[in-house]
Amino acid sequence: MDQSIAVDEKNLHQILVWMPHWLGDVVFALLSVQALRVRFPHARITAVCHSPAHEILSNHPSIDSVIKIPFTPEDGWRPAFSFARSLKKYNFDLAVLFPNSFRSAVLSWLSGARIRIGYDTGGRGFLLTHAIPVRRDSKSVHATEYYSEVISCLGIDQVANDFQPVLTPEEVAQQGEWLERQGVYPKDIVMAIQPGASKPEKRWHAERFGILCQKLIKEYDAKILLLGSTAEKELIAQVEKFCPREHSLTFIGKDLQAVLALLRNCRLLIANDSGLMHLAAMVGTPVVGIFGPGSPKTTDPCIDSSKKEIVSLNFSCSPCRHKFFKECEPSPHHKPFCIENISVKDVSEAVGRLLEKIQ
Numbered sequence: 001m002d003q004s005i006a007v008d009e010k011n012l013h014q015i016l017v018w019m020p021h022w023l024g025d026v027v028f029a030l031l032s033v034q035a036l037r038v039r040f041p042h043a044r045i046t047a048v049c050h051s052p053a054h055e056i057l058s059n060h061p062s063i064d065s066v067i068k069i070p071f072t073p074e075d076g077w078r079p080a081f082s083f084a085r086s087l088k089k090y091n092f093d094l095a096v097l098f099p100n101s102f103r104s105a106v107l108s109w110l111s112g113a114r115i116r117i118g119y120d121t122g123g124r125g126f127l128l129t130h131a132i133p134v135r136r137d138s139k140s141v142h143a144t145e146y147y148s149e150v151i152s153c154l155g156i157d158q159v160a161n162d163f164q165p166v167l168t169p170e171e172v173a174q175q176g177e178w179l180e181r182q183g184v185y186p187k188d189i190v191m192a193i194q195p196g197a198s199k200p201e202k203r204w205h206a207e208r209f210g211i212l213c214q215k216l217i218k219e220y221d222a223k224i225l226l227l228g229s230t231a232e233k234e235l236i237a238q239v240e241k242f243c244p245r246e247h248s249l250t251f252i253g254k255d256l257q258a259v260l261a262l263l264r265n266c267r268l269l270i271a272n273d274s275g276l277m278h279l280a281a282m283v284g285t286p287v288v289g290i291f292g293p294g295s296p297k298t299t300d301p302c303i304d305s306s307k308k309e310i311v312s313l314n315f316s317c318s319p320c321r322h323k324f325f326k327e328c329e330p331s332p333h334h335k336p337f338c339i340e341n342i343s344v345k346d347v348s349e350a351v352g353r354l355l356e357k358i359q
Contacts, residue, residue, distance in 0.1 A: 005115065005130055005153050007094075012043050016087070016095040016113055018104050019049040019057070022198065023275025024299060026053045027163075027282050028143040029098045030060065031302070032151050035159045036096065037062035039151075046090060055256040056279070059166045073103070084110035097128070098147055117153060139319075143299055161302060163282045167261055175261040182249045184223045191216055191351075192225045192263060192280075194271040195239050196232040201324045201336055203272050204290050204347075206235055210242025211344050212270070216351065217247045224248040225266060227259060227276065268354060270347065277301055281308070286358050288350050292339025295319040306357050309350040313338055 017033055019026050026049065037045060044064045047057045054068040067087075071079040084107035095108040097118030105124035108116050118124075120131035132150055135141070148159040176186070184190055193213060197203045216222040224243050228236045230253035240250060251262060259276070260283050263269060268286040271277040273294040280287050281301035289301055291312035298319055301308050312318070315338040320327060324336060331340035 004155065005117070007115075007154060009040060009042070012040060012093045014090055014092045014094075015040060015043045015045045016090070016092040016108065016111065017045060017047050017063075018095065018097045018099060018108060018118075019047055019053060020098050021050055023053060024278040025098070025143060025147075026057070027275070027278040027302065028299075029147045030057075030062075030163065030282070031144050031159050031161065032096075032098070032147045032156075033060075034062045034164055035148070035156050036151060036154075039154060039156050043093075046092075048087075052256045056166050056260065059257065061164045061166075080107055081110060083107070087111035096151060098150060118150060140297060142297070144302060146298075163302070165283075167257075167264060167283060171257065171261040172264045175258060176265045179225075179249075179262070179265055183246075184225075184249065188223045189220050190225055190266045191220075191222045192227055192266040192269040192271075192285075193239065194227045194269065194274060194276045195235055196228045196276075197272040197274045199322065199324075201322070202274070202293055202339065203235075204292070204339055204342060205333065205335070206238035207242070208342075208344050208347075209239045209270075212347055212351075213239065213243050213248065215344065215348050217244065219348075220355070222247070222267075225262065226250040226252075227262075227269075228252050268351070268358070270351065273299065286354055288347065288354055290339075290342060290347060291318070292342070293318060293320050293322055293324075293336055307354075309354040311342055311346050311350045313341055 020029055046065045047063050048067045049057055050069050054066045057063050057066045092111060092113040095113035095116045097104050097108055100119050100121040102122045102124045105127040109127045116128045117130040118128050119134050125131035130153055138146055193209055195206050195209045213224045224247060226236050226239055233252055236250055263280045263285045264283055266285055269280040270288040273291045277287055277289050278301055281303035286307040287301050288309045295318040296310045296312055318338055328336050331337055
């Protein structure tokens with residue numbers, strides 16, 4: 001069935017893009033937002049998103065304004081309804097829904113957007129003016145392709161794979177100066193480590209990160225930059241115990257824009273399958289990604305192959321539905337075996353391969 005929409009560009013002034021919840025998905029959807037900007041160069045694009053995605057979206061050249069969602073699903077429907085009605089004043093002509101949630105469709109409908117497009121999932125099709133059938137291979141295609149399908153009905157048949165800059169040279173230089181104040185200089189090989197992930201089951205062992213740091217310091221005389229949120233302080237501390245003070249530093253709980261600028265000063269990032277991994281790829285920092293329950297087939301970092309190495313045991317059940325441990329047995333350390341069985345050697349060899357490619 002033809003889902004194309006005949007759009008009168010002269011009457012399309014305000015576009016609402018409802019962004020996904022998770023940071024990694026925000027990065028994937030950004031490529032489609034950039035394509036929307038190319039398709040409708042004179043329209044005003046407003047992104048609605050959860051924190052902390054608003055920090056990076058506010059600096060994106062394809063987005064004119066950002067509205068942070070002021071509620072959580074736990075807050076119930078009343079604040080959500082109030083928020084949606086507050087969007088009416090923007091007179092949106094088009095709403096693009098990247099999330100599949102019923103809630104996002106209800107709120108976009110309440111916003112008064114004249115055209116509302118998104119996937120026909122969860123019985124929400126009646127709330128959309130154009131409900132896009134979910135493709136049969138949706139569980140096996142890359143997320144960027146999955147999101148671009150939503151906007152294909154607008155005559156957008158190509159989405160570029162490169163990201164527009166969200167950092168200024170001044171921001172990068174500022175964080176470079178911060179590193180120097182910590183005793184880390186441009187000549188140093190700075191390797192960022194992010195041991196966190198959205199769920200504990202997706203995290204490689206903290207002590208293995210620590211042993212890896214010791215190997216990187218010994219083999220490359222690397223300076224280790226440990227990154228994490230305030231909620232991950234304890235996790236960072238577990239890794240930090242393995243690192244000599246003169247070779248490591250931490251950056252915890254700071255704003256996301258500063259983290260991105262720091263990453264631009266690093267030789268590479270080693271991270272679990274997480275939002276930060278995709279943010280690093282977005283700003284061009286080489287990545288070693290550790291995949292367990294997830295799969296690079298669907299969530300591979302969007303960066304040139306010469307700037308990434310993926311560590312994955314490619315279990316046939318990946319990507320799984322994250323119903324730990326109803327669909328798989330836990331390891332003795334209460335990890336899924338797809339992450340448990342990744343060794344320090346596996347990751348250190350991936351680092352070596354990546355350094356050979358980027359040097």
